[in-house]
Amino acid sequence: MAAADGERWRDLDMLLTRQGNVVGPNFQPGSHIREFLADCRVLLVGAGGLGCEVLKDLALSGFGNIDVIDMDTIDVSNLNRQFLFRMQDVGKPKAEIAAARIKEHVSGITVTPHFCRIEEKPISFYEDFLLVVLGLDSIEARRYMNSVMCSFLQYDDEGNPDPATIKPMIDGGSEGFKGHARVILPGLSPCFECTLWLFPPQTKFPLCTLAETPRNPVHCIEYAKLVLWSQQRRGEEFDPDVEEHMQWVFKKATERANLFGIQGFTFQFTQGVVKNIIPAVASTNAIVAAVCSLEALKMVTACSTGMSNYMMYMGGEGIYTHTVAYERDPECLVCSPGISFPCRRDMTLQQVIDIIKEDERLGTGLEAPSLSCGSTNLYMRGVLEEATRPNLEKRMGELVPEGSVLQVNDKNLSRTIRLRLAYKDGVDEDMQI
Ligand SMILES: [Zn+2]
Incomplete structure (x- = not known):
């Protein structure tokens, strides 16, 4: 070098x-x-x-x-x-x-x-x-x-x-x-x-297969971890990093495999399945x-x-x-121009948050959304809550210009949602709050 x-x-x-x-x-x-x-x-x-x-x-x-x-x-x-x-x-x-x-x-x-x-x-x-x-x-x-x-x-x-x-x-x-x-x-x-x-979503097996017709070692391991653990060690949380827990699952899975004439797995293999280890x-x-x-x-x-x-x-x-060359998803909530969100310039940020919480386009109701615009935090939960709280009383027109994209995060959302602001001035039936 x-x-x-x-x-x-x-x-x-x-x-x-x-x-x-x-x-x-x-x-x-x-x-x-x-x-x-x-x-x-x-x-x-x-x-x-x-x-x-x-x-x-x-x-x-x-x-x-x-x-x-x-x-x-x-x-x-x-x-x-x-x-x-x-x-x-x-x-x-x-x-x-x-x-x-x-x-x-x-x-x-x-x-x-x-x-x-x-x-x-x-x-x-x-x-x-x-x-x-x-x-x-x-x-x-x-x-x-x-x-x-x-x-x-x-x-x-x-x-x-x-x-x-x-x-x-x-x-x-x-x-x-x-x-x-x-x-x-x-x-x-x-x-x-x-x-x-x-x-692809992580492979999940139907419980009936695990319980009644296990066909391979993975089925036996999953059964030991999911079913036998909760039956026989009630109240204890399974922790894959605890050696004794893993040994227990391995032992139970082996017993079950023997019962169904399934062969060929080791403790290491069990660990790999339980922890989802990819070499x-x-x-x-x-x-x-x-x-x-x-x-x-x-x-x-x-x-x-x-x-x-x-x-x-x-x-x-x-x-x-x-x-x-994969194609973009035109409806993508993360990178598309965003869902159009009409509101009035004189609404306060708090009023906008209340509307967002009920907006059916965002799926199930939001609990405590955080809002930002580009790199500006409008209202954040957690450590920034106190610093951004004064914004709740401010009017949208003072905070962000027309056409801005608001990023909404909430624990009920699996990802950030983009709302493209479209200001509507004057009286609008839909916008009455
Ligand atoms: Zn995208």
Whole structure:
């Protein structure tokens, strides 16, 4: 990694200082692009198996100002693939160690670690980045980041996204020998929520199958965990991290398997089923991370047009990749222009919240909605409640302009809802309150 400076960027300069047939629109070759790359702020979410690879790839591709956020500490079981970590790092924050290791190897780079949950950062924290790369393993964390990045998106009166408000996301994922990399340009390409159907719901078995006709080890394990536990250990909550609980489920599942002549499972397999553990494969992470980093480079430098928009990789039997252009969901509540919400300029925020709570288009009634507009908190629950409470008495016309999109969050909503404000002045039957 310590090549002489002239040599160091030779390969990168091949891409950045020459014209080509596949360059993006407005691409102006020159060394200024490398300078821009070294300065622009990008955020990496996750410093685990994928994250370590992405961080290394971004650093070696010329990105010189990277923030990395991760809430986890290093476990001994990570060391086989999360190559930035050593035995002496076990127990320390992943983000901090990953940042320190990269800085040791790549001179002149700035890597800023954040050891916390993504939800702990204010929304405005995320607005400062030119682009975000996600190296996550949870759907919930992806949905959260997606709703944050889509919340910056503004539409003009004709419903066209304002390019200055588009915050690109590159999402990688790996599961055993399968992986994906995708580019999300809110307002232009499908967001995570538009294509949520790509993630099949977790397999659930009908109870009658588990109880009467178990056919495989998984059925026996599920029966032991769901049915036998609640019958025989009434009042105790099952905790997969307690060894004795897991041993108990394993023993009961084995007894049941023997009863039905089902064979072939181990304690480890039981753990895998109960905890829903998916094996992590280092080579899959490396491939997915390489695609993500390359897309980041293309996006920031325009040295090539980007991927459109979802690449899947299958390495289980041979190697196969395929790229599909998925389409946006025009009704998507997270990235679409939003549901039209007529109201009067002279209504107070409190009155608007009361209407929103009863709005049938939002499904079941909301309990305690929080409202924001772009990066401005209008009324928030929790720690910001006191600071935003004075807004409740203010009139909508003073708080937000016509056409603004309000983001509504509530514990009864599984995601952020966008309401596009359309002011109606004068007396309107529907608007009487
Ligand atoms: Zn969407």
